[in-house]
Amino acid sequence: MMQLDQALYPWRFRIVIAVLLAMVAGIAWRIVDLHIFDHDFLKAHGDARSVRHIPIPAHRGLITDRNGEPLAVSTPVVTLWGNPKELAAARERWPELAAALGQDARTLAQRLEQNAGREFMYLVRGLTPEQGEVVMAHRFPGVYSLEEFRRFYPAGEVTAHVVGLTDVDDRGREGVEKAFDHWLAGEPGQRQVLKDRRGQLIKDVGVARNAKPGKTLALSIDLRLQYLAHRELRNALTEFNAKAGSLVIVDVKSGEILAMVNQPTYNPNNKRSLEPAAMRNRAMIDVFEPGSTVKPFSIAAALGSGRWKPEDTVDTYPGSLRIGRYTIRDVSRGGVLTLTGILMKSSNVGISKIAFDIGAEPIHAVMQQVGFGQDTGLGFPGERVGNLPNHRNWKQAETATLAYGYGLSVTAVQLAQAYSVLGNGGARVPLSMVRLDAAPGATQVVDPQIARTLLGMLQAVVEEPGGGGARAKVPGYHVGGKSGTARKAAVGSKGYVEKAYRSFFAGVAPIGEPRLAAVVMIDEPGSGGYYGGLVAAPVFGKVMAGALRLMNIAPDNLPPLPEKQQAGALPATGGRG
Structure with a gap:
């Protein structure tokens, strides 16, 4: 037994020694491998514990x-x-x-x-x-x-x-x-x-x-026009003690928005004093009933129906019209008015009778084609599309209110686009907030002859006596436009706010070769009047006068020179004929 133990002991010892030697050899080989053949492994783990990535702001x-x-x-x-x-x-x-x-x-x-x-x-x-x-x-x-x-x-x-x-x-x-x-x-x-x-x-x-x-x-914005519009809108709010206002200028050919201002406004460089109400872009976000500013499009529907011509007349006496339990009223007592006269006098009775004759569908179609109730495609955050009602069966009251600008809601930008259609010969181009290198494709939505006729009517509203838009005149230029006044709808309930109005003026200039369309909206003027021709029209006139000159648009309404000055202005052509 003693001899057996002595015989086995050396084998155990040798096995242990062999295992230890193998481990030492493995460790030695791994050290050599990591330092010579696979040194990236150690570097990667070292970097993971010491290398950091600091962001570089863009x-x-x-x-x-x-x-x-x-x-x-x-x-x-x-x-x-x-x-x-x-x-x-x-x-x-x-x-x-x-x-x-x-x-x-x-x-x-x-x-x-x-x-x-x-x-x-x-x-x-x-x-x-x-x-x-x-x-x-x-x-x-x-x-x-x-x-x-x-x-x-x-x-x-x-x-x-x-x-x-x-x-x-x-x-x-x-x-x-x-x-x-x-x-x-x-x-x-x-x-x-x-x-x-x-x-x-x-x-x-x-x-x-x-x-x-x-x-x-x-951007499509012209900073010169932006400053001009900002100043005149602010002055108007101060003069009439108004709550708010918006002003939009559009290039009728390209659809570029050249100016868009709102009051009240805010300073984006001082974020500590920001107020949500002042930050709202009212020209794109606030919707309102446009009142009489849509009457030209009702006239366009009448002319397009073939049932009416510019010289046709409507008897608006005595300046009121009863429809069931509703009564439509004019500011004046009326009389026999042409289609131009209806726009000049802003007759609700006259435009209602025309609407009853042609029906609401043609008026609705024209308003839809010029952009009411449609997305402008600008992609502006929070922009609203308004509301253009479309009833299966149009009642008389609904037909009349649509024709003179109640029962629908639009934004100031949509209204400016609609007037740019008239200035562009009845062709509608997409609006743009970005500067364009070439004019976009246009869609003909109003007959060119009807658009030209309407521009003549709008020119009469501004330049003819009794037109209601005299305060929108621009010296040296023919301009056309339409004022409007609408009661403010109550928020959260039916009906309208007592003694609260919005004043509008929308127009195009110069009439000879239209380049600009502009819309002015004054919200709740508190003193000095509230009619659009009194409150908003002067702002349009001042802004358009400055814009036409800043853009070097040639005047189309200069008085002729006296004969002596004309003769003296001719260059001498001596010598050879």
């Missing part, structure tokens, strides 16, 4: 007006953030940090204590690079900086409703900034750095991915 695209004037630009700013865990080890420097940040020491201490278990919190955002350098020069432990961009709007409140604004993370939140966020926002890049276990920067390895800046966006 420069947001520039927004300009149609002439290249900047409307929104991005400026570099510095954001300071802290690691509360690291800052907790230096509590004695918290008061110094608060002073450097310009914050209350107690408030900062409370924030740091509340976030003690985290490794990231914002300290302050939007500092200038110089301010950021001053704070970082103190070398506070756990305080780091990030490069970002902040949006600045040179035109401020003048273009606020069109351009909109971005949030603190530079993402579009209102207006064009939101509608074209995919175009304006760039793609952030990445910078690769090495950091130690405490998060301190050891080495800047280099750029891993370059940031791609956003694209420039040229």
